[in-house]
Amino acid sequence: MNTESKALRGHAVVIGGSVAGLLAARALSTSFEHVTVLERDVFPAHTVPRRGVPQGRQVHALLTRGAVGLDGLFPGFIDAMTAAGIPSGDGQADFTWFLDGHRMAKAESGLRGFGVSRPWIEAMIRDRVRELPNVFLSEGTQVDGLLVEGDRAIGVRTRRAEGAEESLPADLVVDAAGRGSRARTWLRELGYPxxxxxxxxxxxxxxxxxxxxxxxxxxxxxxxTVVPYPGQPRAGVVIRQEADVVAVLLAGLLGEEPPTDDAGMLAFATGLDGQDAAEVLRSGTPVDDAVKMRYPESTLNHFDRLDRHLGGFLVVGDALCSFNPIYGQGMTVAVMEAELLESLLEDGDRKDLAPRYFEAAAALLVEPWSLAIGGDLRFPEVEGERGPQDEEVNAYLGSFRAAAAIDPVLGAAFLKVANMMAPVSSLFGPDLMERTQRALDA
Ligand SMILES: Cc1cc2nc3c(=O)[nH]c(=O)nc-3n(C[C@H](O)[C@H](O)[C@H](O)COP(=O)(O)OP(=O)(O)OC[C@H]3O[C@@H](n4cnc5c(N)ncnc54)[C@H](O)[C@@H]3O)c2cc1C
Known part of the structure; x- marks a missing residue:
């Protein structure tokens, strides 16, 4: 971050002070003189879940790409996690994976995994954003709409609890309000597509x-981690986390629904590959109640395809694209969007920022979206566009997952892709194809 080499100018407003909003504020802090984050909730004093982020009660994976990106945006982030006693280990050697029912062979992959809860990550990012001298976090402030002049957003309408509506002028408005974002409604009401x-x-x-x-x-x-697959639409994760707890996540899709009572959870977990979740449920001492959450659909908003943009209005995080949580991508993509935003603003040129941002963000989203949707479309029940080569690709990847139980190099390659450290295409190199064949022939 270099704030001295260029003049900071203007005021940027971010709607929503969760992970994507805080990261956007960090990105904007190197170009704007003032950045205000408007968050409806009052932030909790401790690393506990809060109302505006109900998914905070559920297990979250921090992908390696996300951890590395956070360390870039906030140097020392990874060391601080370690210093705070966040359990970590090698994502392959210290972690058991079941892919399509096969237990992945173990070896050092060089991919570091962290057992960290979603509220803890947010609190840690928030602490660092609070230290930025030109960023102000305005808690308990709800944004009710946009202020517009000509073809530009010039601020937002806000309301504090029991207070009157106020106007907050801004040169740039960034919507990070999550899946409940009202961006589409606001644009329509303003006469925009x-x-x-x-x-x-x-x-x-x-x-x-x-x-x-x-x-x-x-x-x-x-x-x-037990990854769901066609014929077995159930998943399970067991992970050690901060504060000396082990978190157990049971997940179902396409009509499978994990129960929340002891006996029901155990029965569900007993049906999963491996018995780690069942073992914890059987012998562990619970420290809280089981919490259920539904996530009906993944949504990608195509702002890049609009032929008319509202100037000075950007959308980030889940408000732009929200992914099937099974793949653990949301926070990592928010990190990547923050990196993008900072780089787009670096040269001081803010002309046509909205179309330039949405085009670049759409390009950034291609890989994580196709990774997640590719996984979803393996299930014949999931509706969506399938390409002519999908059958062949899925057959190869099926063999790949089976072979990863034998050859740990294949497991490491798979985990690199899952952690967004390598593109999906990297799995299709001749070396890995040969290894897959060799492992299955052995
Ligand atoms: C069940 C589940 C599991 C998940 N698991 C993972 C995982 O393993 N790994 C991962 O990386 N991601 C995961 N995700 C996604 C991850 O939670 C999000 O990507 C991440 O929180 C970033 O989201 P966000 O900041 O865009 O939005 P949110 O986290 O949804 O935050 C939106 C914020 O905006 C505020 N807000 C909303 N409207 C207004 C308004 N009008 N005015 C002011 N404030 C407003 C809300 O209070 C909230 O603070 C999961 C999601 C779900 C649902």
């Missing part, structure tokens, strides 16, 4: 519960 959406319905249901970390649980490993 609303972006088309691609929606993929998977009806994911999450149930998370935390248990006391006791000797013997997980045998010193960081965790286990």
């Amino acid at each position: 609303a972006p088309e959406q691609t929606v993929v319905t998977t009806n994911v249901v999450y149930v998370t519960r935390h248990y006391k970390q006791e000797p013997g649980l997980l045998d010193g490993e960081l965790g286990t």
